Amino acid sequence: MDFEKVLQVLSARAAQSNHPQEVLRAPEIKALYDHIKTLPSDERGAFGKRVNELKKSLEVVIEVRRQELDKVDLPPIDVTAPMDINAPQPDLLPSEQGTIHPLSAEIERISDIFNRMGFVTEESREIDDQFHMFESLNFPKGHPARDDYGTFMTEETDVNGNRLIAPAHTSTMQNRVLKKYHGNLEKGEAIAAIVPDRVFRNEDLDARHEHTFYQVEGVYVAKGVNVGNLIATLQEFLQEYYGKKLDVRVNPFYFPFTEPSFEFALSCPFCEGKNPDCKVCSGEGWIELLGCGMIHPNVLKAADIDPNKYTGFAFGCGIDRLVMMKYGIEDVRHFESGKLDFLEQF
Template sequence: MTEPSAQPPTAEGIDEITRSASAELDTLADLEAVDQWRVSYLGRRGALTTVLRGLATLEVEERRTVGALANKAKTTLEEKLEERVRQINEANLMRSASEDRLDVTLPGRPPLSGRLHPTTKIVREICDAFVAMGFGVVEGPEVEWDHYNFEMLNIPKGHPARDMWNTLWVDYEDPKGDSAMLLRTHTSPMQARVMESREPPIRVVVPGKCYRYEATDATHEWHFYQVEGLAVGEGITFADLKGTLYEFARRMFGEDRKIRFRCDYFPFVEPGVDMSIDCFACEGNGDGCRICRDSGWIEIMGAGMIHPKVLEGVGYDPEKYTGFAFGMGPERIAMLKYGIDDIRHFYSNDLRFLRQF
């Protein structure tokens, strides 16, 4: 260590201080020693500080030269100090990190996890597919009048087609005596409600709960959801129905899906059809496939062109407007997609089931 000196500073002396200080710094391994080093060279009474203080004794010319050297030496030592501190800090971190080991195979701290019901997810997925094609989403009452659930859909009282919908009736005495109240058996009553409340063009989908007087088994629930769809306007054709449902099928079940229509009957459409997609599980081969039961095709929904009586019923001119409607069961689609074998799982609310989705 260099004692403070009254000697006038020289270039050699500065050089010497820089060299020895640097060499010493390289040997230091902890921050405390480094700090002592700083005090002894760069501190108020440090070697280099003393040199700088001695500059005043020099001639002007010499003071400029030596002064510059001394300042440079100070900067150099400060930089080295900083670098050394950084190195030591890093080394300390490396060492302590290697000592603070965890058993990384231990399980982590689990966050609480909540999920949406699988029906909610599928209903949203279905609606989103149609929203992308310009459809809006609306809902309707679950408790309905016979008027909307049947009459407005071309299913008058005494119509044998009423057998298609086993109904849960609500215990209600109508003061006027002509309206029966029921739990809606399908989402189709919203066809009439939407058309009554708007002017064409209309494009909506209607998700919601429906109810039937039906014994439950692996494929039947008395309480289930439907998603209804409706498009009304000028010049809407069966070809448009095909196109819309084809896009839907591709979005839900994959780009390469094929669709097939067969004749079916719903009193509120004419022509009425049933749409199938080729089986996504066996790619339509059918052999031994559990999903499509060997047929290669899976029935997905009913559809058709809105019956002129339904249009007339809401005051639309069937010579001016045409439209199509469709309806599907989200649980069935969820069962197909997720391979669920029993519809009764959906509303028994067993967390072991619900947590799978």
């Protein structure tokens, strides 16, 4: 392992970064720690010591860069200064200098794939009520699973005195979608819709968790829909999205709004289980990606759909995670950071 080369690369990165501390979370550092597990036990101590020495050297470079940034003097802005209404309009930046945010671009890509599969795309809401967040999805009041979502609530209440919520999943739109397209069933057509939009959860922030992220909800209802249709739909979508053939599997799970419920996993599209150091699947060859299942009869009844006549499936997948896997992004917080050095890569 060439420690000097790693130190040289990371030192240069820290010396140019406006956030030098993040270099200590670089994938190169993680790779060094992961390598320790592969060494014989009598070599791990010495290797770990060299890794710690490398980090100490980086901390010196980081501190120097911090001091440089602290010395940058910005001219003060006089917010009380009068505005000259006759001043010329400033030139706007040309659109060629901007790029589409990676999440926006991938949402368009996801929607396009599902649209070609016969699904329509709907939008969610920034603020919603507890009925659509919980009751319509078979979470009765007092249900313990309500506590699992870490939901943000407002001081404002609805007409029933219940506090409004910032949606923790785009499943809040499921009842509305089922009611909006109920007429499709009477015409012998399926209800097929996806809802890719922003959601909010009270999460402890780290490289894999963010309080604001994006999720795509999928709903399909018709006569004779079964688990095989669910698996085939998700497999076809993921193969199209990642551009290669994938194996999939489902494991039993529990969600109040589906029965039966599953965790859906796909074969690693990057190492195919052949690389024990794979950063995506950790060498296991499988990635647990999303939750799904057959729509619970109570959820269908809440939308005035007869569960004895119609069946359907639903799924929910984190869009941020799909994009992170696709482009090898190591930290979910980059998406909401507004950092140009990250966004300019797309």
